[in-house]
Amino acid sequence: MKSLTKLALLSLCVASSSLMAEVKRYPLPDNSTFPIANAVEVNKLVFESGKVPAPKDPKAAKGSVEFWGNTEEQTLNVLSQIESSLKQKGLGMGDVIKMTVFLVGDPALGGKMDFANCRFSGGWHVGRNRGDRR
Numbered sequence: 001m002k003s004l005t006k007l008a009l010l011s012l013c014v015a016s017s018s019l020m021a022e023v024k025r026y027p028l029p030d031n032s033t034f035p036i037a038n039a040v041e042v043n044k045l046v047f048e049s050g051k052v053p054a055p056k057d058p059k060a061a062k063g064s065v066e067f068w069g070n071t072e073e074q075t076l077n078v079l080s081q082i083e084s085s086l087k088q089k090g091l092g093m094g095d096v097i098k099m100t101v102f103l104v105g106d107p108a109l110g111g112k113m114d115f116a117n118c119r120f121s122g123g124w125h126v127g128r129n130r131g132d133r134r
Contacts (some may be wrong), residue, residue, distance in 0.1 A: 026089070038085065044090060053077040059064060070114045 024041040028034055039048045054077055055070035068074055083093055105111035
């Protein structure tokens with residue numbers, strides 16, 4: 001029984017190490033020491049890390065619409081970051097099979113979005129409650 005247990009543990013260790021060998025981690029830029037990866041590739045599937053918008057006008061008052069831009073501008077900024085990151089890996093927006101997006105409505109508009117439709121050069125359509133390829 002002990003031999004069988006040892007064999008099972010050895011098999012599990014070998015299987016685990018072979019799975020780990022198939023994981024490729026893409027580091028954050030600029031030698032960042034932040035403990036997450038820019039992306040992880042497992043069996044040719046690439047999982048991009050979350051993205052947040054860059055300030056539209058860093059000289060504007062922090063937290064203002066002028067600083068961040070409106071929802072459409074922030075959305076386009078993030079989608080451009082994703083497209084650029086994919087391009088560095090030899091991929092494009094057409095290779096994306098799932099994307100989850102979190103948006104917050106503008107408090108000045110009663111929590112509604114400040115854009116009805118937004119076109120992205122990659123062919124993606126971002127609407128109020130959906131993002132679908134057109």
